[in-house]
Amino acid sequence: MLIYSVALFALAAVxxxxxxxxxxxxxxxxxxxxLAHGAFAATGLVILLxxxxxxxxxxxxxxxxxxGLLVLAALGGFLMISFHLRGQVPPKPVAVIHAxxxxxxxxxxxxxxxxPAAS
Structure with missing residues (x-):
């Protein structure tokens, strides 16, 4: 199941x-x-969790x-969407920290x- 999460996050990364x-x-x-970025990332995060x-x-x-890291990234994504909804370009530092x-x-x-698992 985690493989699907990895694949979805890879698509979100593109x-x-x-x-x-x-x-x-x-x-x-x-x-x-x-929207495609958010959909792939959100689906990957739900599967991961x-x-x-x-x-x-x-x-x-x-x-x-x-x-934990990807939940933090998702919070940054929500912040950037709030700028997008207002028609503003998100601040560059927020975008870089999210990335x-x-x-x-x-x-x-x-x-x-x-x-490989440690033995």
Missing amino acids: FGLYLISRVLKGALPPWPAA YAAFLTGTPAPMAVLIAA LAAVAGFLTLCFGVFA
């Missing part, structure tokens, strides 16, 4: 790269790309840390999913 390139240029990103906390199988510590949290969470999730 859209995220486009979105942050627009924000760093000072342009408002288009709604369809923002379900797999990490509700399946009854203990999750590796890296997966739990990734969940850094998301990348850190994604890489930590990949480590927790794909790294």
Whole structure:
């Protein structure tokens, strides 16, 4: 199940790269790309949280840390959507912090999913 989460976050990252390139240029990103990014990321996060906390199988510590980082990234995403809804380009520092949290969470999730278990 975590593989699906990784795949969805990878798709979200592709859209995220486009979105942050627009924000760093000072342009408002288009709604369809923002909605696709959010939909992929939110679905990946729901699957991750379900797999990490509700399946009854203990999750590796890296997966739990990734969940925390990605929840923080989601909060940053909500903040950026609030700017988008007002027709304003999100502040660049907010976009960069959101991206850094998301990348850190994604890489930590990949480590927790794909790294061989310590024996």
